[in-house]
Amino acid sequence: MQKKVPSYPFVAHPQSRYDSTLKGLLILGALLILGGSYEISEIDISLLWSEEGASGARDFLFGLYPPEYSREFLSFVIKPTLNTLYIAILGTLLGVFIAIPLSLLATSSLMHRGIFASDKADTALKRLLRIAPFILARGLLNLFRSIPELIWALIFVRAVGLGPLAGVLALGVAYAGVLGKLYSEILDSVDPKPIEALHASGATKMKVVLYGYVPLALPDLTSYTLYRWECGIRAAVVLGFVGAGGIGQELELSMRMFDYHEVATLLIILCLLVGMADMISGWLRRRIV
Amino acid sequence: MDIIVNNLQKGFGGAPVIKDVSLTVKEGERVAIIGPNGSGKTTLLRLLNLMIFPDQGSIELAGKKVNGLGVKEARTVRRGIATIYQSHNLIPRFKVINNVLAGKLGSWPTSKALFSLLIKPLEEAGVREVLEKTELEDKIYWRTDRLSGGQQQRVAIARALFQNPNLLLADEPFASLDPRSGEKLIRILLGWSQQKNKTLIVTLHHLEFALAHFPRIIALKNGMVFFDLPTGQVTPEHLQQLYGDSYQGV
Amino acid sequence: MDIARKCPPVLTVIVILSLIAALSIRGLELDLSLLFSTDFLKQILSYFYDLYPPDLSGGFLREALVASVETLAISIMGTFFALIIAIVFTPFAIRAMSVGGGLSGERGIKSSLLRSAVVFISRMILNLLRSIPELIWAIIFILVVGLGPFAGVLALALHTGGVLGKLYADVLENVDPGPVESIAATGAGRMKIFFYGILPQALPQCLSYTLYRWEMNIRGAAILGFVGAGGIGLLFYKSISLFHTDRVLTLIIIVFIMVNLVDNLSLYLRKRLL
Ligand SMILES: Nc1ncnc2c1ncn2[C@@H]1O[C@H](COP(=O)(O)OP(=O)(O)OP(=O)(O)O)[C@@H](O)[C@H]1O
Ligand SMILES: [Mg+2]
Numbered sequence: 001m002q003k004k005v006p007s008y009p010f011v012a013h014p015q016s017r018y019d020s021t022l023k024g025l026l027i028l029g030a031l032l033i034l035g036g037s038y039e040i041s042e043i044d045i046s047l048l049w050s051e052e053g054a055s056g057a058r059d060f061l062f063g064l065y066p067p068e069y070s071r072e073f074l075s076f077v078i079k080p081t082l083n084t085l086y087i088a089i090l091g092t093l094l095g096v097f098i099a100i101p102l103s104l105l106a107t108s109s110l111m112h113r114g115i116f117a118s119d120k121a122d123t124a125l126k127r128l129l130r131i132a133p134f135i136l137a138r139g140l141l142n143l144f145r146s147i148p149e150l151i152w153a154l155i156f157v158r159a160v161g162l163g164p165l166a167g168v169l170a171l172g173v174a175y176a177g178v179l180g181k182l183y184s185e186i187l188d189s190v191d192p193k194p195i196e197a198l199h200a201s202g203a204t205k206m207k208v209v210l211y212g213y214v215p216l217a218l219p220d221l222t223s224y225t226l227y228r229w230e231c232g233i234r235a236a237v238v239l240g241f242v243g244a245g246g247i248g249q250e251l252e253l254s255m256r257m258f259d260y261h262e263v264a265t266l267l268i269i270l271c272l273l274v275g276m277a278d279m280i281s282g283w284l285r286r287r288i289v
Numbered sequence: 290m291d292i293i294v295n296n297l298q299k300g301f302g303g304a305p306v307i308k309d310v311s312l313t314v315k316e317g318e319r320v321a322i323i324g325p326n327g328s329g330k331t332t333l334l335r336l337l338n339l340m341i342f343p344d345q346g347s348i349e350l351a352g353k354k355v356n357g358l359g360v361k362e363a364r365t366v367r368r369g370i371a372t373i374y375q376s377h378n379l380i381p382r383f384k385v386i387n388n389v390l391a392g393k394l395g396s397w398p399t400s401k402a403l404f405s406l407l408i409k410p411l412e413e414a415g416v417r418e419v420l421e422k423t424e425l426e427d428k429i430y431w432r433t434d435r436l437s438g439g440q441q442q443r444v445a446i447a448r449a450l451f452q453n454p455n456l457l458l459a460d461e462p463f464a465s466l467d468p469r470s471g472e473k474l475i476r477i478l479l480g481w482s483q484q485k486n487k488t489l490i491v492t493l494h495h496l497e498f499a500l501a502h503f504p505r506i507i508a509l510k511n512g513m514v515f516f517d518l519p520t521g522q523v524t525p526e527h528l529q530q531l532y533g534d535s536y537q538g539v
Numbered sequence: 540m541d542i543a544r545k546c547p548p549v550l551t552v553i554v555i556l557s558l559i560a561a562l563s564i565r566g567l568e569l570d571l572s573l574l575f576s577t578d579f580l581k582q583i584l585s586y587f588y589d590l591y592p593p594d595l596s597g598g599f600l601r602e603a604l605v606a607s608v609e610t611l612a613i614s615i616m617g618t619f620f621a622l623i624i625a626i627v628f629t630p631f632a633i634r635a636m637s638v639g640g641g642l643s644g645e646r647g648i649k650s651s652l653l654r655s656a657v658v659f660i661s662r663m664i665l666n667l668l669r670s671i672p673e674l675i676w677a678i679i680f681i682l683v684v685g686l687g688p689f690a691g692v693l694a695l696a697l698h699t700g701g702v703l704g705k706l707y708a709d710v711l712e713n714v715d716p717g718p719v720e721s722i723a724a725t726g727a728g729r730m731k732i733f734f735y736g737i738l739p740q741a742l743p744q745c746l747s748y749t750l751y752r753w754e755m756n757i758r759g760a761a762i763l764g765f766v767g768a769g770g771i772g773l774l775f776y777k778s779i780s781l782f783h784t785d786r787v788l789t790l791i792i793i794v795f796i797m798v799n800l801v802d803n804l805s806l807y808l809r810k811r812l813l
Contacts, residue, residue: 034619040612041688041769048684056683086563093560146798147791150674150762150772154779155787159586160579164567234672241674241765245567255678267671274670338724368726378721380739391735395726402731445721452725 063260067268074265077250081269084246087164087239088232088277091171096225098144098176103183105137110187110209137180144177153239167244171235175228186220187213219288226281233277237270247273290351290369290455290488291316292337297346299336305344306332308512317486319479321499324509325532330492331375333509334458337490338370339363350456368395371454375461375492377445381434386410388433388444389419392452419447422477424470438465446474450481457482459491463498471495475502496528586784593792594785603774603790607797610770613688614760614801617695618753624668624700625707631661632708662708668701673759677768688769695756695763706748707741714740743812750805757801761794 047053104110153170160166195212203211240248247266254262292314299307307329314320322330335341336348339355348355355366371392379388390410394402405411413429420426423443425436433441442465449457459478463471479502482489493499499506499520506523508515508531515531516523564571573579634654677694684690714737722736764772771790778786 033615037612037615037619040609041616041692043616043689043692044684047689052685053683060679060682082566086566089559090563090567090569093556142799143795146758146795146802148758148762148794150765151775151791151794154775155586158779159583165569165573168567168569234670238672238674238762251675267675270675271667271670275666340720340724364726364728366726367724370724370726372721372724374717374721376717378717380718380736382739382743387735391722391727392725394722394731394735397731399728399730402727403734406734 060260063258064264064267066261067264068259068261069265073262077247077266077269080240080245080247080250081273083164084233084236084240084248085273087167087171087236087244087246088229090168091236092175092225092229092232094168094172095175095179095228098172099141099180099183102137102141102176103180103187104209105133106141106180107184107187108134109190110205110213141177141180141184144173145181146177147174149174149235150238150242153242153244157243162243162245164245167236167239167246170239170244171232174235175232179225179228182224183217183221186217186224190216222288223285226284230274230277230281233273234270237273291349292456292488293349294337295347295349297333297336297343297348299332299341299343306512307336307343310346310509310512310514312507312514312517314488314490316488317482318505319482319489319503320491320505320507321503322490322492322507322509323494323496323499323531324492324515328509329512330509331460332512334372334460334490334492337456338372338458339367340372364395369455371449371452371457373445373449373457373459373462375464377442379433379441379444379448381432383433384410384430385420385425385433385436385444386413386416386429389416389448389451392448392450395452415451416447419450420444422450423447423474439467439470442466443470443474446478450477454487456488457490459489461492461494463493463495471498589784590788590791592785593788594783595789599786599789603771603793606764606771606774607793609688610760610772611757611797611801613691613695613763613768613770614753614756616692617760618699618749618756620692620696621699621703621752621756622749624696625703628661628665628700628704629707629711631657632665632704633712634658635712662705665701665704665708668697669705670701671698673698674762674766677763677766681767686767691760691763691768691770694768695759698759699752699756703749703752707745710741710744710748711737746812747809750809754798754802754805757798761798 048057149170152173153166156166156169160169190213194216195208198208198212236244236246237248237251240246240250241252243249247269251263251266251270254260254266292312294310294312297307297310298305310329310333322333324330332341336343337350339358343356346356350366350370353366355363358366380391383391387406387410390405390412393412397405401411410416417426417429420429423446425440425443425447428436428440433444436444442462446459446462449459457478462478463475466474475498478489478491481487491503500523504520505518506520507517508527510531516527518527673694676697677690680690680693684693718740719732719736722732727735760770760772761775762770762772764770764774765776767773771794775787775790777783778790
């Protein structure tokens with residue numbers, strides 16, 4: 001039974017007209033962008049099951065089997081595999097080293113906001129001096145992060161020559177950017193209450209960082225670092241493609257020689273390596289949190 | 290809807306949480322369930338709305354045995370049962386209207402449910418009607434998480450009424466309501482049950498409410514029925530024994 | 540104090556890390572003395588110094604801009620297809636929703652075994668997609684669809700599809716069960732429970748992850764050109780190989796601007812979502 005339904009002209013839905021217009025515009029914009037991107041990136045799904053495409057895929061897939069498992073090849077790839085692992089480890093460590101000081105400088109609650117900010121009205125110059133390192137650190141981190149590691153690698157290959165060193169440096173610089181930004185975000189979101197308690201007890205800034213920020217943020221910091229190391233293994237493989245050594249270089253060679261059996265073995269090794277890193281870092285992270 | 294429960298037992302891996310509960314509730318009855326924390330009230334309600342199934346014993350709803358039902362049949366039975374959960378369990382991001390409309394999901398076809406969610410909420414008039422009862426009609430297009438805790442509880446009550454069930458189960462529906470709203474809403478639920486001759490089962494910690502408004506009180510303790518009496522026969526001694534020595538009286 | 544207890548034995552960790560680092564350095568046969576020689580520093584600095592000034596000639600700028608638009612397009616389409624791949628796989632990778640899962644209400648050993656198998660296989664496929672870097676996928680797809688941006692799109696789509704599939708599955712598996720139960724209690728079926736109970740809780744997080752992956756894919760798309768899969772990478776490769784250092788700086792600036800634009804746009808969108 002339908003009763004009389006009162007109408008509410010004034011409180012109905014105040015923002016809904018505006019909302020729906022905006023939504024419509026957003027959807028239209030998104031569709032336009034998608035359509036444009038579709039055109040520009042020359043997508044042609046039919047290629048995937050065209051005669052050529054299918055035969056290319058078939059050649060590759062069937063070529064993979066069986067993976068190359070001769071003792072010769074297997075003992076040969078041990079070293080590149082280890083090298084990839086080493087590059088990932090050293091690159092991540094280097095990244096951490098660069099990231100730590102930069103992220104401290106780039107954390108606003110440590111530099112010019114929150115409890116460390118003084119009440120005193122500063123001169124413009126003093127304020128600038130306090131804020132300059134912050135901006136500089138942010139800019140550097142941003143630059144490091146924006147340029148993909150492979151491009152860093154190409155640059156370092158030119159600067160220091162072919163070999164793993166270029167890979168380590170490239171990974172280090174790129175990951176310094178990523179980790180530094182994450183670190184400063186984590187530090188900024190640390191629970192402020194214990195920090196204030198420490199500060200109120202008269203501890204200096206250094207002590208507040210060491211006894212407050214670091215232990216409070218450490219689980220998150222380590223967990224993200226471990227996660228980046230995991231990504232670092234994949235990245236280290238890719239770096240091999242531009243001559244930074246490791247399993248990526250072998251992969252590139254085998255691909256270029258169309259030796260798909262070797263490619264298969266190398267891909268399997270890659271998956272195992274990534275899976276292993278996944279497990280190790282997962283295990284470590286669970287232990288920390 | 291008549292309810293007949295026999296020798297019900299239910300555990301979650303460990304010791305049983307409901308041990309040997311038997312009770313009968315007639316169509317149109319209004320029952321309050323009381324009992325200390327952890328006595329199994331919520332678990333009993335979840336057994337009654339078929340969200341969990343008993344380890345032993347049987348449940349009969351409207352003359353039909355409902356434990357051991359298949360998926361589809363259980364769904365059909367649930368359609369006639371509305372549940373107001375203790376922690377109201379609304380979707381925080383939904384507009385109020387969508388949370389209320391969810392009460393009808395059991396009877397709506399999927400296409401209608403999707404249309405209402407994605408394109409335009411349907412049956413607005415019906416929603417306004419129940420929201421008017423719970424005094425939230427002006428919030429119909431608000432995001433639910435912008436309401437206060439008590440207002441959200443009232444949205445959950447509105448959803449249950451909107452479902453238009455034969456059996457209404459309410460788990461602590463007045464916990465976060467101020468006294469005036471609590472009083473008002475309890476009258477709404479009771480009136481609904483009386484008018485339509487539908488069964489209402491409410492768990493309560495608020496003994497005054499239970500004693501003042503419900504003709505029958507069932508007390509649970511340690512997963513067993515401690516007493517099951519018409520309200521007139523419940524004495525302070527009963528309550529003393531139910532809650533232990535610290536109980537100070539109503 | 541409580542704070543101090545959370546801190547693992549710092550010294551132990553430092554020692555272990557140093558040992559690992561030393562092992563790695565030996566393994567790679569790196570000559571560290573090189574790092575501290577003045578020659579080395581000079582070499583690097585002079586390389587960066589030589590980059591200046593950037594090549595801002597009209598012809599090259601136009602070429603670079605066209606390439607960066609293509610890069611953007613590849614990243615967008617790659618993320619879009621990844622979304623589709625993830626949406627297709629995710630339902631099978633979640634215990635509650637997969638074949639015979641809890642939401643369907645079926646019980647018993649047979650359906651639970653089947654469900655475990657389906658979940659395991661879907662997760663394995665997602666892992667495989669995820670483990671292979673986009674650049675390697677790109678090389679493989681060039682064999683199938685030829686050189687050009689389409690190969691790049693497919694490469695990003697497969698790798699990112701694996702990543703997103705896993706993330707979505709994790710998010711959907713961890714929604715608050717309360718609202719889900721309250722929807723199920725109205726007698727709603729699987730689809731309705733999903734759209735009214737699970738998805739609305741998970742959607743913001745899923746969209747946020749997707750946007751974040753788009754940020755990563757714009758970087759990814761910038762290097763696909765190295766292997767011929769479209770985008771600005773090809774220009775990079777050419778300029779660096781041909782010692783056009785001034786052009787390298789131009790490209791770095793363009794990538795920097797593009798990446799930052801995307802980062803900020805996505806950050807803004809993500810903030811609005813939550
Ligand atoms: N899903 C579950 N898994 C394991 N144990 C459970 C589960 N649900 C309830 N329990 C246990 O069952 C017992 C009874 O819980 P129930 O929620 O029914 O109590 P209650 O009477 O509703 O308590 P309250 O007054 O606090 O709401 C508790 O000891 C609880 O720990
Ligand atoms: Mg309870």
